[in-house]
Amino acid sequence: MRKVAVISYGMTKVEKHWRKSLRELFGDAAKVALKDARVRGLDALIVGNMCASDLSDQNNIGALLADYLGVTPSMAYRVEAACGSGGAAVLSAYSAVASGMYDIVMTGGVEKLSDGVGGYTTLSLGKAADADYELFFGSSFVSLNALIMNYYMHTFHTPREAFADFAVLMHKNGARNPYAQLPFEITRETVMESDKIADPITLYDCAPVGDGAAAIILCPLEDAPKYAENFVEIAGIAGATDTINVASRSDLLSLNSTIVAADRAYKMAKLTPSDIDVAEIHDTFTITGALSLEDLGFCEKGKFAKSLEEKAFEHGGVVTVNPSGGLKSRGHPVGATGGYQLAEVTMQLLGKANRMQVPDAEIGLTHNIGGSGSSSFVSILRRAK
């Protein structure tokens, strides 16, 4: 198996891009990545997206974007695993390069959620759940996660305020991120007093709805010096699934797909959670962030609040979590989120993160979830040169 490097990346700011079409949005990110790498073209384009069929009337996005970028007849397809589409696309692109089939592969994702009229974006996002046994009965993502958050607080005697404090940290980080959708600081009270969405989840526990695109270019590690001065190695990468229906889980307070995917990725990289300097994790809701931190091995199960209080997840802590602001503040253009995470961690490891920079970051992790934990994709990146 060939080793794989990330040689460049590009991102758009996450916001409501009313004046950009799907292809223009991805094009903006892709052009930055193409400009920064000394590549002549792409052998393949493997792109994550969830909602374009619903919200932009567009499928066949691989060919659409290959055409727009002028890289036809490159091989192209779209990968979808709900909000984990970006992470799944990166895994698919990794295997395309690792196998020896393709040398220069662009991956990442694009999502335009703003165009959904009325409740249509919420319905479209709900299709990540079980259509027959959850969505049909009126469950939404926020309602399912509200049940989990209540149960977590009850089980581990965790104060509601701890979740608010996680959102505060995310916004503190995101305020330094020029690509963030919500780049401003908030207080505990902002979260506690914001509108109830599904008790106990309030508006500021939730990732916002926005548009964005992120692109990264992969190539064989041994060829990377030809294309870039500095690059990172994907040292580990894995995915895993769990029941799609939340009610069928054996343990509501663990994301088993995350536990398994992380375990596989750590083993592949021959690393452990304590080796990670910087992590971009999937915090759709503050409760999702809490479960993720525990299941990735960054703190004990049920102890998220204690670690947060001890500043374990801040700059200078045990692991710097979401210096981008995470889904909460950077934003969550669903099928692109996994692409953002790879781009952000690459940026950190190359020392190009400016005000977000984690000093001397050498090893980073990305963690992208589809549905309420039915799919997880984890990758571990290492500074190569």
Added chain:
Amino acid sequence: MRKVAVISYGMTKVEKHWRKSLRELFGDAAKVALKDARVRGLDALIVGNMCASDLSDQNNIGALLADYLGVTPSMAYRVEAACGSGGAAVLSAYSAVASGMYDIVMTGGVEKLSDGVGGYTTLSLGKAADADYELFFGSSFVSLNALIMNYYMHTFHTPREAFADFAVLMHKNGARNPYAQLPFEITRETVMESDKIADPITLYDCAPVGDGAAAIILCPLEDAPKYAENFVEIAGIAGATDTINVASRSDLLSLNSTIVAADRAYKMAKLTPSDIDVAEIHDTFTITGALSLEDLGFCEKGKFAKSLEEKAFEHGGVVTVNPSGGLKSRGHPVGATGGYQLAEVTMQLLGKANRMQVPDAEIGLTHNIGGSGSSSFVSILRRAK
């Protein structure tokens, strides 16, 4: 790069499966494949689908199907490249095995088109075209292909009847296929006198709308004897893109994505068109079949009708084309079609095709298109044992 084998396959009959959900339909095909291979589980599930978000309110189909099959925490995702989704999924699964990342991978596809109310299925299928520059202006797939068919007949002085005769051959083949949606013979008059859909295309020039699922299991070629008595090798596999917008093509009468993908696949397999014994090609409309046969190298450009008249594509001809009946008679459950093709050619090479059998078939080809030629995926299979 590891060599890759197909060790088993399963298909459902293509028809209107009103009483089966998406997961049940794929489950029916998957269970046959799982029963025939001596595997204990799946390392990954990479499935093609185009329209489930629109027509079944369901995304996240990788996790959905992994859950239904009871193979969580296997890695899973969906691949989409419009009507080429199945072929793209197989390519993605091939790289997953070839890279060494995964050993036992199920791929193929599932599609339920019958549930689309009113014109909603037509709209959903139209999303394979350029939403902004084709679909928005009222173009449908049939209207775009009608323009191409008119231009073909004008350019090459091809009689309308030749296209009808291709449909007749497809139905003659499909009448022997227990999985076919339209398993009956027709005459030239059936086609010529059927309802006009978009002049000159009539109803019987078109592939029908139906539901179906096909699953195949891949593993490293060297491990295949552990899991199956007989198996085939994927000797070549490739994909390519072209402009998504038909009006932007440099040549309306060539499918450049097919030419390039076929060339890459032939080179990888070190074979030429004359080596192919049996081919399952993408004949959405009779004109698509004609262009495909020419661009795959089975006859000269513009000479499809002459070769058809010389019985080149029949049992006993130069290459037996679509013994399944092809999209025209077997049916075209879009995201599953590429999976059917792999299953059918594997069945042929293993000598298990019963009344469809091409005697002594050793080498077969599959050809799956997304959009009106914006993506093509070609694979070449060889009997291994």
